Amino acid sequence: MVTTESSGAAPVAVEERLFSLVLALLASEAGLTKNEILSTVQGYRQKYVFGGDNASLERQFERDKDDIRELGVPLETIEPLDEAGSNHHLRYRIPKGAYDLPADISFSSDEIALLNLAALAWREGSLSRESRHALLKLQSLGVDSIEPVLGYAPRIRTREAAFDPLTDALARRVLVRFAYLKPGDLSPRERTVAPLSVVQHEGRWHVRGIDQNVNEPRTFLLSRIIGPVTRTRISFESTDDQSAETALAQLDEIWQRNRAEVDVRANSDAETRLLKRRGSIRAADARLTLHFTDLHLLADELAGFGPEVFVVSPPELRDAVRKRLELTVATHLTPTPGRQTGRDEPHERKEQSNAEEPA
Amino acid sequence: MPKNPPNTTSFVHAQDKLAFLLSLVPYLLDRDRVSVGEVASHFQVSEEQVREAVRLIAVSGVPGETAQYQHGDLFDIAWDDFEESDEIQITHRVALDDSPRFSAREAAALIAGLQYLQALPESLDSSVLSGLMAKLARGASEAPSQVAVARAAPSESLLTIRSAVERGTQIEFDYVSSRGDREHRVVDPLRIDSNNEDWYLRGWCHTRQGIRTFRLDRMADLTQTDAPNTYSPGDLSLPDTLFDGSGETQGVVLEVLPAAVGLLGEYLAEGEPQISLGALTQVTVRVAHIHGLKRLVASLPGVVRVVDPPEARLAVHDWAAAALDAYAANGEDPAGSAAAGRPDPA
Incomplete structure (x- = not known):
């Protein structure tokens, strides 16, 4: 158990301090000042020094406030009217009406079953703790879930390291900076973006936001973000609550417009799987028409099918697939190619993965 | 404890x-x-x-x-x-009596999860679903973060499989393996797993007499049979991982860009050592045969490379070379010169 360091008295567990803080702030309609909190609330009071230096305890309180707010608890700050500008007498409180789940919100057993699966889908990696917390709150309503007849184990995986900092910046409404490799560029360029939404389309994650350099909305593919995403402290305002829908609609428009024709080997893995892709049509015996959002991502996929797929059109796609195949041949020649060849691969790849920015 | x-x-x-x-x-x-x-x-x-x-x-x-x-x-x-x-x-009791609201990120996770699940037959029709999402948004202390997953159409395969489970019957289908063989399979469905846009059936395979994992998009001509199943969901315990390579003897050594190690997915067993070679990471994966792996490697050129054994490297080489032969046979010059326009396919 994690405990706070304590002098003499029995140590108070962190969760006890957090729980006590929530209870104290919920109970106080007028709110409590920081001094009142530190001197009276369980977990702080044990370490409070009257008339002394409580700087480390104050920092502790700041971190606790963040932890509590992250859980969706509406911890408010009230500034006394007559003392505007002075933060010495700021009062903290949790208005019960804003804390409680509205009384008219209830969920049926079917809905709970589906929400359980929705939370289960995030059980690994990104948003796993958020979905676990959401599940606890749903369970607090005491509704029993109906088990689906057929068991499901859905999984949403976010392999891109950019996902967490971007969704975090979404919630905090702060600008982010990242290096982005645009189509045709040989090196990434730094972008500053006000992130509005993060969407998954055809299995790929994108972020849509206002690119600060051009002051216009842009959509970026997360897998083309190179290196870390830096969260700034610069906050922004946005009234665009349709950003996710707009981003998905635009990506879908691109997907509709882009068509590729490929010939597939009869009864092959490529034929079976490509036919099951959304929107695939068998144009002739062996020929399929496919829709796609990003030519280079489709080229990666098609190259994996090897001789089972022959790209007919567009020529840019055929070229892209052939380049990939040539690279695979070159890096798998026998006898073992020299180490040096292997080391060069990342650079070649960089040029290849440039593709159209989706927007 | x-x-x-x-x-x-x-x-x-x-x-x-x-x-x-x-x-x-x-x-x-x-x-x-x-x-x-x-x-x-x-x-x-x-x-x-x-x-x-x-x-x-x-x-x-x-x-x-x-x-x-x-x-x-x-x-x-x-x-x-x-x-x-x-x-x-x-x-x-003091101070507290009601359930707390969701945070912006919690509500967003549930909403995006619901969107993702629209491929399931259990999903609700879109108006009911929108109502549920609106309820989650209203139950959050702040507007939910805009995290969304594109709607997927409900899969017909899932409907067939679900109905077979309800009736307690076997299903049958043709399965194209990564080797390229097409084989008829008779299976008792047990569970549906997914991994982003890839969906899998876990089931008892009567043809193989064992628990097997099938990609839904590799199944063809899926039908319900009238034969009663031997196992129902819950009768057999399924491992959490989709594929278990631990019993396989063939080790294949790969070099991977460190940022792309995650793309190996379940090929990479947990705890497998990852050796850093400067710009690249070296890992060993265990497979029954090279055919699935060669497809993955060919879809990640310059990102993953087979180093050893030589026959595995050769298999990947031949796979890509055979594909290139088709373009050469079509009278095309190497890539880069094909910008001339649409070829007249033979």
């Missing part, structure tokens, strides 16, 4: 424990009196976690008028029932 029973989670962070405490109190108040075991199974936690939380709730409260946490300022429980018969009843 007792080991957690299966399907329970334990809380690592104090914040997780706080979320549990804030959820547990309104549940207990609502239930009046409930056993520790029932609470544990409802919240999918261990019984000891429930007891620990109840002990903490019972000594917690508000500073109160005296700022001294007097008796009436604290929660209280029926201690005798708790200690003697493992039952919980809150006899005095």
